[in-house]
Amino acid sequence: MILHALFLLVLSATALAKHVVVDWDVTYVYMMRDGINYRQSIGINGQSPIPPVYATRGDTLILNVHNLLNVTTTIHAHGLFMRGMSYMDGPAMTNQCGIPPGELFTYEYHLEQAGTFWIHGHDHDHSADGLRTALVIYDKEPPYKYDAEHLFTFEDWFVGQFTERAELVSSPTMPYPPPHTVGFGLINGYNGNTTKPIKFEPKKTYRIRLINMSSTYWYYFQIPGHKLRVIEVDGILSDEHIVDGVQLAPAMRYSVLVTAHKSDELNYYYKVKMYADFIPTSLGENPRFYSGLVEYKQDSPVKELPDVDDNKLTWVEDIKMTALDKQPPLPVDRSLYLWLGNNLLSTGQRLDHINNITYYAPLVPSLFTAMTTGDLAKNPEVYNNRTHPVVLKHNEVVELEVHNPNRFHHPMHLHGHAFQVTEYGPSLDGFTSGNTFSPLVQSLVAPIQRDVIEIPSFSYVKIRFRADNPGVWLYHCHVNVHGSPESLRMLMTFVEAPDVLQKTQTLPKKLIRHCGMSGIKASGNAAGNTGLDMTGLPSVPYIVSKSIRKQE
Ligand SMILES: [Cu+2]
Incomplete structure (x- = not known):
């Protein structure tokens, strides 16, 4: 009898899980996204902005991507762990070869998580030119109760294409910091000044999902006259954290609960600010207000x-938040010390680095190297130093202590994981009076987990994660001009449990074929050779002068 009931339960759970099929013809679209400038955007099915994707935990999301651009492209579902399917993660030359023009690739996502995510391009920075949209995954039985939802996506939009900005910042003739062009704000896909009202009914509670899909800008959101109760950080549920406003670095997501007032006699405004600290402050342009x-x-x-100064309001402090699942800090097996900076290289360019390694893509996607080099896959040299590889053992708990002894903040994103945020502190290297830095704060009880963390200037952050997801995962700055292989190159590569990976995952034939179509080898070391022979791999620039750092 019990067995019978169990069988029925399993049956009904399977019956509820469905396939959500989304067809995307990725195309150039010419339109006026910001209401001011007519320019080329990257959209789908002739549309830009791209409509959000909605699904439910347990569903399989089938995303058919037909590349109708004249260059390769890939798709990344940001925040999904891709457990057992590292080859579905998307970053070009890490997890796959770009989908060649005219070709189709089907991404298959088994949605084991619920929360607020987004989907964006991960080749040629197509994300920054419009290939990005929200991915909302509902929970069948959400622990928090609310009456309705609102979704806000925030984007920045520039007059020129991303490549123009990337060339500008990485040009050898540029001083440091390089000049930046200012962007415009898009809210839910359109000019921030033309946003539609959101409706509140008295006494009802709303879940408001916030996603910063920008390539460059931070966003600040508040509803003056209402408290915001943060309940979700990057797809992870938290205990309620009450604030006046929510600040989102690029790629961050939050959900807040807001309970409407008892009376409908008055309406209110929600307020949005966009700002980037490495772009000079100028009246009406940086910050912009919507x-x-x-x-x-x-x-x-x-x-x-009345307008209240931002300093007098309370904002999200992730270190003070606790995860709803109450998982204590993981016991650390291995600590890695990382620092972020910018070096002058032999090409005359000033490029970013992590531990003095500036990322250059290999000739074979790093995942394909991990899958095809047998025992050598455990040796970081097989991926070449240019990818800044770190090989992790299966199930070890890794702590990253990430220092940012620089003037600018960097939102660092780890693929394949959510990590615990356990400590912020001052990074005094390069510190001069007048600068601000983070005081020492720790989270010792149930640290919040997330997949993007802002490393404040002159500060460090400690994060922890368990290497329980065999695969190859990028770690990079999510400001596109900093953290893309086509701009300032602040990226590194975690190769997680390659021995387990080889036994449990198989590369789809189509991905191997796509490499061949682009003349890229789908096996061997970073140069496409056997052993550690790197013949044929072009050399990378050497460091002419290092960023100022007292410990060196
Ligand atoms: Cu950055």
């Missing part, structure tokens, strides 16, 4: 509230 109506009743007047 607002929209929180409409209780159409004819109600808007409650005018």
Whole structure:
């Protein structure tokens, strides 16, 4: 009888899980996204912005990507762990070869997580030119109760294509920091000044999902006159954390609960600020301000509230948050010390680095190297130093202590994992009076987990994760001009349990064929050879002068 009931339960759970099929013809679209400049964007099925994708935990999301661009492209589902399917993660020359023009590739995502994610291009920085949208995965039984949802996506939009900006910042003639062009803000896909009102009904509770899909800008969101209760950070549920406003570095997501007032006699505004600290502050351009109506009743007047200085408001502090699952800090097996910086290289360029290694792509995707080099896959040299490889043992707990002894903040993203945020502190290298840095704060009880963390300037952050997801995973800055292989190259590669990977995963034939079509070898070391023979791999620039750092 019990068995029978169990069988029925399993049957009904399977019956509920469905295949969500999304067809994307990735195309160039010419349009005026910001309401000001007519330019080429990358969209799907002739549309830009790309509509959000909705699914439920347990579903399989089938994303058919037909590349109709004239260069290769790939797709990354940001925040999904891709357990057992590292080859579905997307980054070009790490997890796959780019999908050649005219070709189709089907991404298959088994949705084991619920929360707020996004989908974006991970080749040629197509994300920054519009190939990005929200991915909302509902939970069948969400632990938090609410009456309805609102979704906000934030994007930045520039007059020129991303490649123009990347060339500008990495040009040998550029001083450091390089000049930047300013962007415009897009909210839910359109000019931030033309955003539609969101509706509130008295006493109801709303879950508001916030996603910063920008290539460059930070976003700040608040609804003056309402407290925001943060319950989700990057797809991980937290205990309620009450704030006035939420700040999102590029690639971050939050969900907040907001309970509407008892009366509908007044309407309110939500307020949005976009800002980037490495772009000079200028009136009306950086920061930019946007607002929209929180409409209780159409004819109600808007409650005018005085502007409050940001410093007087409370904002999200992830180190003070606790994870809803109450998982204590993982016991560390291995600590890695990383520092971020910018060096002058022999090409005359000033490029970013992690531990003095500036990332250059290999000739074979690193995952393919890990899958095809047998025992050598455990030797980091097989991936070549240019990819900044670190090989992790299966199930070891890794702590990253990431120092940012620089003027600018970097939002660092780890693929394949959510990591515990356990400590912030001052990184005094390069510190001069007048600069601000993080005080020492630790999370010792149930640290929040997330997949992007902002390393504040002149500060360090400690994060922990268990290497329980065999695969190859990038770790990079999510400001596109910093953290892409086509710009300042602040990336590194974690090769996780290659021995287990080889036994448990198989590369799809189509991906191997796509490499061949682009003249890329799908096996062997970083140069496409056997053993550690790197013949044929072009040399990378050498360091002419290192960024100032007292410990060196
Ligand atoms: Cu950065």
